[in-house]
Amino acid sequence: MTETTKTAADSPDGRPDGSGAAAAEELRTLLLSRIQDVPDHPRPGVMFKDITPLLADAAAFGALTEALAELCVRHRADKVVGLEARGFILAAPAAVRAGIGFVPVRKAGKLPGATLGQAYELEYGTAEIEIHADALEPGDRVLVIDDVLATGGTAEASLRLIRRAGAQIAGVAVLLELGFLDGRGRLLAALDSAPLEALITV
Ligand SMILES: O=P(O)(O)OC[C@H]1O[C@H](OP(=O)(O)OP(=O)(O)O)[C@H](O)[C@@H]1O
Numbered sequence: 001m002t003e004t005t006k007t008a009a010d011s012p013d014g015r016p017d018g019s020g021a022a023a024a025e026e027l028r029t030l031l032l033s034r035i036q037d038v039p040d041h042p043r044p045g046v047m048f049k050d051i052t053p054l055l056a057d058a059a060a061f062g063a064l065t066e067a068l069a070e071l072c073v074r075h076r077a078d079k080v081v082g083l084e085a086r087g088f089i090l091a092a093p094a095a096v097r098a099g100i101g102f103v104p105v106r107k108a109g110k111l112p113g114a115t116l117g118q119a120y121e122l123e124y125g126t127a128e129i130e131i132h133a134d135a136l137e138p139g140d141r142v143l144v145i146d147d148v149l150a151t152g153g154t155a156e157a158s159l160r161l162i163r164r165a166g167a168q169i170a171g172v173a174v175l176l177e178l179g180f181l182d183g184r185g186r187l188l189a190a191l192d193s194a195p196l197e198a199l200i201t202v
Pocket residue numbers: 083084085086087121122123127146147148149150151152153154155183
């Protein structure tokens with residue numbers, strides 16, 4: 001009789017029992033069920049994806065935090081950058097769970113120290129974001145976490161800031177990617193072969 005031991009490396013989905021795909025689909029279904037469509041917010045024609053029901057559900061929020069923390073580990077991040085404001089809510093607990101530091105990227109004018117700034121366009125307006133100039137160190141591997149990837153403008157601006165701050169991009173992770181806006185396409189060059197992870201794509 002031959003005894004065998006399966007490790008995560010034996011399975012294409014990273015789990016010894018091959019249950020990863022089913023678990024990912026279960027997570028996706030749970031998360032999607034807690035995101036509410038709000039038509040015409042904040043402008044006519046925009047279908048707003050409201051994550052507040054998800055945040056109010058401890059099991060769903062906990063599962064999301066675990067999934068994002070796993071991505072921190074998988075992509076060997078040593079810092080998490082969260083994007084104001086909804087990105088903060090997802091990124092901060094994931095960083096704590098992964099045992100790494102959290103760095104905020106804020107809307108312009110909010111951070112008290114010396115900053116680097118980047119202007120960008122949103123699905124419904126324009127904005128500028130900033131990071132503390134000394135928040136990251138050369139060699140830091142940074143995972144950017146946000147709730148929604150729409151046009152990709154916010155994430156692209158954050159990647160520019162992180163590189164200007166001297167750090168490396170470990171990847172970008174979002175809860176929800178709006179595929180029809182092709183933020184992924186816009187981000188391609190800025191990612192420079194770093195991964196873009198979306199837990200859900202619609
Ligand atoms: O891919 P994009 O087209 O850039 O859009 C995505 C961004 O838009 C939303 O932020 P918003 O600026 O509305 O702010 P909030 O998180 O403060 O609500 C969302 O949280 C993302 O950060």
